[in-house]
Amino acid sequence: GQNIDQPTEMTATEGAIVQINCTYQTSGFNGLFWYQQHAGEAPTFLSYNVLDGLEEKGRFSSFLSRSKGYSYLLLKELQMKDSASYLCAVMGGGSYIPTFGRGTSLIVHP
Amino acid sequence: DTEVTQTPKHLVMGMTNKKSLKCEQHMGHRAMYWYKQKAKKPPELMFVYSYEKLSINESVPSRFSPECPNSSLLNLHLHALQPEDSALYLCASSQTQRGGESIQYFGAGTRLSVL
Numbered sequence: 001g002q003n004i005d006q007p008t009e010m011t012a013t014e015g016a017i018v019q020i021n022c023t024y025q026t027s028g029f030n031g032l033f034w035y036q037q038h039a040g041e042a043p044t045f046l047s048y049n050v051l052d053g054l055e056e057k058g059r060f061s062s063f064l065s066r067s068k069g070y071s072y073l074l075l076k077e078l079q080m081k082d083s084a085s086y087l088c089a090v091m092g093g094g095s096y097i098p099t100f101g102r103g104t105s106l107i108v109h110p
Numbered sequence: 111d112t113e114v115t116q117t118p119k120h121l122v123m124g125m126t127n128k129k130s131l132k133c134e135q136h137m138g139h140r141a142m143y144w145y146k147q148k149a150k151k152p153p154e155l156m157f158v159y160s161y162e163k164l165s166i167n168e169s170v171p172s173r174f175s176p177e178c179p180n181s182s183l184l185n186l187h188l189h190a191l192q193p194e195d196s197a198l199y200l201c202a203s204s205q206t207q208r209g210g211e212s213i214q215y216f217g218a219g220t221r222l223s224v225l
Contacts, residue, residue: 030209030212031210042217042219043200044216091212096208097155102152105150
């Protein structure tokens, strides 16, 4: 299986930048996803990385280093509505079905 | 359009009831998934259908029975559930199960309470 680790909780200030890290151990890596999930709602897709480097999409960017088993999600110009859980999910072991990490609960305060 | 529709949104059932959860997508996706999610935990995979065939059953108890009547619909039949089965049940779909086509799009979920 995939061993996925991400911080349990982070806090940040509105307007700031926050970086949420995810480390993983797997063989047969096939890609990594980031999802956002507000309390009681479904996860929504944010990003997909399969090659090393940075993918930018508006205020959100995601980075991958396959050799280090490491990814991060960067959120810029934080807004209160960004308060949510951020799930790192890895496709590994030759599978194309993601295994989800425990999620990082981000609290944005004024 | 990346919409996956789940009904009902909320369901309360007794341990002797039989009920069904429904999921529908019209994106032409050929892979569909059922997940169970408890509070403050990540989604746990239950079943995967690929091209309308059950491809993965993650050792789920037989009181949960999936069904895929066609490529757009996915059902989860529930019978004789236990209180610990209370959770958010999420349906997801993806184009296929390969590379970037594996991106899963989730429905809003059914919040199930078993009394």
